[in-house]
Amino acid sequence: MSTPSPSPKIGTPSRAWRSRADAWEFLGYALRQLASARHQESGLLSQIDRTFALLAAVEPYWAEPGVNAVAQLRQLIDDGEPQAALQLLGGLSHLPLASAGETAAVPRAELPDEEVVDQSEPAERPRFEVLVVDTIEPEEAEALKNTMAAQRRPSDAFTYTVNVVPSYEDALVAIMLNPDIQSVVLRPGFSLRSSHLLGSDLQRFLVRHSSADLQDSRPIERILALAEAVSGLRPELDVYLVAGVSIESLAGSLTRKFRRIFRRQDHLDLHLSLLSGVAERYETPFFTALQDYSRRPASVFHALPISRGASVGTSPWIRDMADFYGTNLLLAETSATSGGLDSLLDPHGSIKRAQELAARAFGAQRTYFVTNGTSTANKIVHQSLLAPGDVVLVDRNCHKSHHYAFVLAGARVSYLDAYPLDKYAFYGAVPLASLKRRLLEYRRAGRLHEVKMVTLTNCTFDGVVYDVERVMEECLAIKPDLVFLWDEAWFAFARSHPVYRRRTGMAAAAALEASFGDPAYAARYAEQAAALHDPATGEPIDDEAWLNTRLIPDPAKARLRVYATQSTHKTLTSLRQGSMIHVYDQDFAGSNRESFREAYMTHTSTSPNYQILASLDIGRRQVELEGFGLVQRQSDLAVSVAQAVARHPLLKKYFRVLTSRDLIGPRYRETGSSMPLRDGLAELEDAWQRDEFVIDPSRLTLDISKTGIDGDTFRHSYLMDDHGIQVNKTSRNTVLFMTNIGTSRSSVAYLIEVLVKLAEGFENPHPSARDRTLPASSDAPRPTPPLPDFSTFAARFRTDDSCEDGDIRAAYFESYKPDSTVYLSAPEVAAAVAGGQEVVSAGFVTPYPPGFPILVPGQVITRHTLEFMAALDTREIHGFDHERGYRVFAEPASSSVLELVAVAS
Incomplete structure (x- = not known):
């Protein structure tokens, strides 16, 4: 064999899983080739050598197969025994094959006979790895592994293997x-x-998470710093301390840092604690209770004939329902709240425990399950917090459920405009300057006390993510008792990743709470307050100074009242409509407990779907035990698609993945990378720490303008109908692709394959498919007009002209009055608006998807709104009647409007 290649530097962590899996899979292929060949090919040997070099670099961070297996395999190759190496490779367990995790998606009947699992065999116990951090000799490390392995028992619920790394840096890697x-x-x-060669990305990342002053520190200081760093990066991990000194003196001061502290000889206790820690995260109280219930014999003398499958099993007409869904679904259907099943509306048992575990997993003070979607979750939160007359500041482009919630709550709505991306026909997010300016307007008008709440979508449908901590910090500096609702319907997965986590509502609330308790923070506030207030009167100085300052609130007055709603079913594992409400509210017990309970009762069914509840419970388990790896993989796969589009000569001719530079203006970015995750984890973290807005890397907005096909046609005709590729959203000239924790490498490969086929069809159209080629230039989609900002509420729905809020509830219910509304066609409304008449919408007009209203009740219709609506290619527009047109208020301008229409016609 050739001289061993020098070990490559370990690159970005987000791609390591793929590189490692590819290396092991290639090694298997190469050894089979080598074992069957009559002579050794120098090219193949060179590739094997490079593969071993890669594995030698990354395998020290895995217990299995591990560095010993790599060394043994390499030695056998060097000894000219490829057949023995192949046999050794075949006997290794837990090989990370490139296709790992994808066979589960293949129907059992399609698996080769030898891969069909004998159902009589017990399922393999879940396996995990334990990382030990200590500088010890290899022989001592092996002895430790063997000692811990000797503690295993057949009755253990899980099994694990131990890996030892010698340094602080190696532990973080x-x-x-x-x-x-x-x-x-x-x-x-x-x-x-670390003694390993680390790439520049990893080195930069480690610098951010390593204390610079540890070189001359005491061992206990290093231990505490490392424990803090581990918990900061992956808070779900259990961290233990094995001390060589009197542990009694350490226990009291270190209990909060470690799950438990042991002496070096406490091998059995450590073993049991390792299993116990994972068992706590593995626990699914309600899912387990539902399984237990389904196994019990029972006679049903209450509602729900389908319970236990009673109305299905004996029916000759609907027995195919049981065939399709399976008997477990029917056995688990019940309306009972006894037998361990608990009540969602008054939880005291398994549901209560399941919600407590979810709160722990997502960093909340309390969590509530919702079985009819985040639309309902949003209504619950708003109704619990808002009373008639309260003002709520909200992005006009938030989901329609918020707007309907304002109607129900009677809040006065002050709509904020997100920055527009006119070229691509969708909005970004609301700039912080706009939020601050609106709050200062209310302060100047003497109405700041009316402002109760800020509601924003994070991240947006198109992947724009706020700096949540900064938004709340600066807003609380102007009004310290503001309540925040972050609609994280599409961002539930973010908790699992150390970089994304800081931009979630719950993590930002916890970070601010820690800051407010720091005396240095109070000193900073005092210094800033002196600069922003008139020393003579104590009143705030001019608004421009407040707008141009990065504000910090008074930690003695600011209250953290933060809510987040998440569609678990959209980005994590849950059945459809499974959602959660997370709460981090310092005043919940005194200010919102009872109203939240009443709102929850108002909107929650008394017959909740137990299958959805169980799926939320088990989805939480997955978040805590494998969320990190799944989220890391989904983002990496998205980057691989973007790179494929950018590099393929035909793909880049017709398609382009939009980057941060396309979707976020330079005024909102301090960093310069157009695609930070592609450039490394450190680059990603830098952008997510410094930029006002960032882009979720798991989302890909594909610019298709060069194809000449509009987004809706491309979605339905080219992707879904022809190739079975489902996407949620398009704009006039873009298609949004979203990877998720279930996305596989094969599905990514298929997407790229389909895009190549489409590009080939555009390049060389087949004579029989002329109707599916690129449109002629005269038929290409017209440029979309600028996105319309929120115009204004009609005067009768406004409080005054000083602030832009309106009584959306009054407008909504005014339309209930007989003869209060009329329908006007689009040309009729356009004629009236052109004639200077005020035409006021009587209802919501909402293109779907994504479900953001273009018009709301009480809003004045403008020319810009009409032009945008005319250019929309969305097939489904809620609230707009394609035959009758817009529903508008007949008064006060109905007669003049109708006269103008008559003249125009």
Whole structure:
């Protein structure tokens, strides 16, 4: 074999899983080729050598197959025994094959006979890895692994393997590379620096998460710093300390940092604790209770004939329902709240425990399950917090459920405009300057006390993510008792990733709470307050100074009242309509507990779907045990699609994946990378720490303008109908692709294959498919007019002219009055508006998807709105009657409007 290649530097963690899996799979292929060949090919040997070099670099951070397996395989190749190497490889367990995780998507009948699992065999116990951090000799490390392996018992619910790394840096690299790690054991004596070659991305990332002053520190200070760093990156991991000194003196001061502290000889207790820690995250109280219920014999003498399958099993007409869904679904259907099943409306048992575990998983103070979607979750939160007359500041482009919630609550709505992306026909997000300016307008008008709440969508449908902590911090500096609702319907997965996490509502609330308790923060506030207030009167100085300052609130007055609604079913594992409400509200008990309960009762069915509840419970388990690895993989796969489009000569001729530079203006970005995750984890973290807005890397907005096909046609005719590729959203000239935790490498490959086929069809159209070629230039979609800002509420629905809020409830219910509304066609409305008449919408007009209203009740219709509506290619527009047109208020301008229409016609 050739001289061993030098070990490559370990690159970005987000791609390590793919590189490692590819290396092991290629090694299997190469050894089979080598074992069957009569002579050794130098090219193949060179590739094998490079593969071993890669594995030698990354495998030290995995327990299995591990560095020993790599060394043994390499030695056999060097000894000219490829057949023995192939046999050894075949005997290794837990090989990370490139197709790992995808066979589960293949129907069992399609698997080769030898891969069909004998159903009589017990399922393999879940397996995890334990990371031990200590500088010890290889022989001692092996002895430790063997000692821990000797503690295993057949009755253990899980099994694990131990890996030992010697340094602070190696520990952080390991937990970022290896999602199989569930527990970390720190032992005094580890060094600070890694001896491995780390790429520049990893080096920069480690600098951010390493304390610079640890070089001369005591061992206990290093241990505490590492424990803090591990918990900051992956808070779901259990961290243990094995101390070589009197542990009694450490226990009291270190209990909050570690799950438990052990002496070096406490191997059995450590073993049991490792299993117990994972068992706590594995626990699914309600899912387990539902399984237990379904196994019990029962006679049903209450509602729900389908319970236990009674109305299905004996029917000759609908027995195919049982064939399709399976008997477990029917056995688990019940309206009972006894037998461990608990009540969603008054939880005291398994549902209560399941919600407590969800709160822990998502960093909330309390969590509530919702079985009819985040639309209902939003209505619950708003109704619990808003009373008639309260003002809520909200992005006009938030989901329609918020707007209907304002109607129900009677709040006065002050709509904020997101920055427009006119070229691509959708909106970005609301600039912080706009939020601050609106709050200062209310302060100047003497109405700031009326403002109760800020509601924003994070991240937006198109992937624009706010700096949540900064938004709340600066808004609280103007009004310290503001309540925040972050609609994270499409962002539930973010908790699982250390970079994305900081931009979630719950993580930002916790970070601010920690800051408010820091005396240095109070000192900073005092210094800033002195500069922003007139020393003579104590009144705030001019608004421009407040707008141009990065504000911090008074930590003694600011209250953290933060709510987040998440569609678990959209980005995590849950049945359709499974959602959660997360609460981080310091005043919940005194100010919102009772009203929240009443709102929850108002909107929650007394017959909740138990299957949805169980799926929320088990989806939470997945978040805590494998969320990190799944989220890391989904984002990496999205980047691989973007790179394929950018590099393929035909794809880049017709398609382009929009980047941060396309979707976020330079005024909102301090960093310069157009696609930060592609450039490395450190680059991503830099952007997510500094930029006002960032783009969720798991979303891909594909610019299709060069194809000449509009987005809706491309979505339905080219993707869904022809190739079975489903997408949620398009604009006039873009298509949005979203990867998720279920996205596989094969599905990504298929998407790229389909795009190549489409590009080939555009390049060389087949004579029989002339109707599906690129449109002629005269038939290409017209440029979309500028996106319309929110115009204004009609005067009769406004409080005054000083602030832009309106009584949406009054407008909504005014339309209930007989003869209060009329329908006008689009040309009729256009004629009236052109004639200077005020035409006021009597209802919501909402293109779907994405479900953001173009018009709301009481809003004045403008020419810009009409032009945008005329150019829309969305097939489904709620609230707009294609035959009769717009429903508008007949008064006060109905006669003049109708006269103008008559003249125009």
